[in-house]
Amino acid sequence: MSEQAIAAHYSQGELGRKILNALTTLGADPEHLDPDQIAPLDEFHIGGRRATVELLDQLDLRPGLRVLDVGSGLGGTARYLARRHGVEVTGVDLTVEYVQVATSLTRRAGLAELVRFRQGSATTLPFPDESFDRACMLHVGMNIVDKAALFAEIPRRLTASRRTRRCRIPLCLSREADWTLRTGFSAAANRSPSR
Ligand SMILES: C[S@@+](CC[C@H](N)C(=O)[O-])C[C@H]1O[C@@H](n2cnc3c(N)ncnc32)[C@H](O)[C@@H]1O
Numbered sequence: 001m002s003e004q005a006i007a008a009h010y011s012q013g014e015l016g017r018k019i020l021n022a023l024t025t026l027g028a029d030p031e032h033l034d035p036d037q038i039a040p041l042d043e044f045h046i047g048g049r050r051a052t053v054e055l056l057d058q059l060d061l062r063p064g065l066r067v068l069d070v071g072s073g074l075g076g077t078a079r080y081l082a083r084r085h086g087v088e089v090t091g092v093d094l095t096v097e098y099v100q101v102a103t104s105l106t107r108r109a110g111l112a113e114l115v116r117f118r119q120g121s122a123t124t125l126p127f128p129d130e131s132f133d134r135a136c137m138l139h140v141g142m143n144i145v146d147k148a149a150l151f152a153e154i155p156r157r158l159t160a161s162r163r164t165r166r167c168r169i170p171l172c173l174s175r176e177a178d179w180t181l182r183t184g185f186s187a188a189a190n191r192s193p194s195r
Contacts, residue, residue, distance in 0.1 A: 006095075013097070045139030065087045065134060069090070073093060089115045091116070130157065
């Protein structure tokens, strides 16, 4: 499947409006969204918020670190990281509509100073080398055929000290996904960094 076809697959049209309508129906104020309240809608991976917490809270995060979220989707993971850990998050995603919705939800959640999104591919990341201190990727690898390019790109964007010590990229590729469906996420989280 080409990247164009992948982006077309995810594009909905009117997604932002539909999400805001749903949130309003549920009693949320669309101009002051609570990231926890929208988590059921914007954590677009197996395990939802629980998986985000179990995988990413092991990244040794602290305020001010720069985190790259590869395949950031609607931005739920990025907003969680910024709010929970005070890190600066940049999300990159192939699908233009997702980038737009992620940006809108982030502004409405009051996190625009810490979280930004841009359109781009994980196999040709639109950032200079050594731009980030950490990177994560949740439930994206199944869409990317060229795994060699993917895993060459991400480490290059991490600071050299981080790259040489360990490149921690929690994944939800098919093997982990099958496994986590059966057992929960704790051990999957322990296994991912050693890959
Ligand atoms: C199942 S969603 C997961 C989104 C997000 N990581 C999350 O957990 O909420 C998969 C995402 O990967 C993105 N994606 C697929 N191929 C990509 C690529 N080559 N580069 C960047 N993003 C990609 C899609 O646009 C989609 O937003």
